Amino acid sequence: MKFEMDGWVDPSEKTILKVDLVETEDLRTKYPAMFSQPCEISIGKGWIPLIDRLCSMLQRTHDYNQHMGYTQVTVLQVKQKFGGLRFYYSVPEQVHLSEKTKWSDWASYVHGAVDFAESMSHSICEQCGERGKGRDHHGYYYTSCDAHKL
Numbered sequence: 001m002k003f004e005m006d007g008w009v010d011p012s013e014k015t016i017l018k019v020d021l022v023e024t025e026d027l028r029t030k031y032p033a034m035f036s037q038p039c040e041i042s043i044g045k046g047w048i049p050l051i052d053r054l055c056s057m058l059q060r061t062h063d064y065n066q067h068m069g070y071t072q073v074t075v076l077q078v079k080q081k082f083g084g085l086r087f088y089y090s091v092p093e094q095v096h097l098s099e100k101t102k103w104s105d106w107a108s109y110v111h112g113a114v115d116f117a118e119s120m121s122h123s124i125c126e127q128c129g130e131r132g133k134g135r136d137h138h139g140y141y142y143t144s145c146d147a148h149k150l
């Protein structure tokens, strides 16, 4: 569906937000334990540095504290919804009773870090990574800088 004559373009056609495979492969290569399962990454490349920082932080914290029962985070899906980042993950529950409390701290930590990254995405252009803001294009919500406004 395309109505270019009156200046309106179906946002699903105009938004060329999807990252190319090379960039998502970089993430998978850099964080093999986090991306050990098939996982869809469908976001613009402007958010890749944000995801990269998030993964780096989570993996590093896990690696340092593994002996305390911090379980490996696995990424399930990374996408955009209502203009913001959605980062779906799993933190397998700790089975050892003695490490349950620390695992619970870890799960809260991961939740907080992901929440913050998702919140940050609302001020970062999904296409280029410059400062952006939330926009509404005929009911299609996205985050962009002025240059990448639809």
Ligand SMILES: [Zn+2]
Pocket (backbone or CB within 6 Å): 125, 126, 127, 128, 129, 130, 144, 145, 146, 147, 148
């Ligand atoms: Zn931009």
